[in-house]
Amino acid sequence: MNKLIVGIAALGLCFVSPGIANSQQITRFEHRDDIYYHQNLNSKGVAHYQYKIPANTFGVFTLKNNSSKSDFDIYVYDSSNGKLLTKGENSGTQTELVITQPVAVDKYAYIKVINYGSQTSRYRLYANYVNPANKFLIALAQVPFCNPEQNDKTSSRVFTTISSILQGNDVGGVAKEVFINEVTMEMKKQFGYGCTGEFMVNWGVSMVRGFYRNY
Structure with a gap:
């Protein structure tokens, strides 16, 4: 394009x-x-x-x-x-x-x-x-057998996890694959390795891919 x-x-x-x-x-x-x-x-x-x-x-x-x-x-x-x-x-x-x-x-x-x-x-x-809400729907389509609840508490935990990785002012020096790997590990640590954990990984990774869209 x-x-x-x-x-x-x-x-x-x-x-x-x-x-x-x-x-x-x-x-x-x-x-x-x-x-x-x-x-x-x-x-x-x-x-x-x-x-x-x-x-x-x-x-x-x-x-x-x-x-x-x-x-x-x-x-x-x-x-x-x-x-x-x-x-x-x-x-x-x-x-x-x-x-x-x-x-x-x-x-x-x-x-x-x-x-x-x-x-x-x-x-x-x-x-x-x-937009995390849009990325939520994208992640949901990837794990259709899950029915995770998107509430303020859950969203806050997801945002806190991503924010902790964004501690620096600039992530330009961080490779996308490295960022995705950190998000994956932290989401599994926060939400486990089952259905919910898999969904949260997909949600987080979808947001990270959005961050790097123009990188």
């Missing part, structure tokens, strides 16, 4: 947010599958974005060093209060992959991309979200 590339040159949107720089040129990132934003960014240059993370979903931000040079980092803040939610500061040209935790209400994220390298370079920024 050809990717739809949206330039940011003339799509600025200004707004003021507490704790964040005063009036900045902000590009609003609308959610659509397979979209990414790209730009040549000068050394020490900064690009600004805004993205809506729906309630009860993981926000997922993937920053690729498209030119294979320089060093791009990413910082994600809560637009309402300027609180830093997550950051990716891998050195060199490594892809940054950062994930925000689910909250009960829609949240607008303010994203800052910085070129810490010594030369102008191009990046690609993907923003999307993983």
Whole structure:
């Protein structure tokens, strides 16, 4: 599938947010599958974005060093209060992959991309979200003989397990297979090796695959 590339040159949107720089040129990132934003960014240059993370979903931000040079980092803040939610500061040209935790209400994220390298370079920024409820149904289809209950307590245990593996700010340096293996082991430890455990593994792995979609 050809990717739809949206330039940011003339799509600025200004707004003021507490704790964040005063009036900045902000590009609003609308959610659509397979979209990414790209730009040549000068050394020490900064690009600004805004993205809506729906309630009860993981926000997922993937920053690729498209030119294979320089060093791009990413910082994600809560637009309402300027609180830093997550950051990716891998050195060199490594892809940054950062994930925000689910909250009960829609949240607008303010994203800052910085070129810490010594030369102008191009990046690609993907923003999307993983909906655990949708992944629950996908996992259920894989284990049709199970009838696990999706309640707040169970969901909390699943999210806590995944969050414990996401302790670092950036999972870009963690191979997808390694992440999946950790989720598998932790889910089995939490829920056992029977029907429920198998379902929870599938649910967790489905979410992890969503995290790595654009990696």
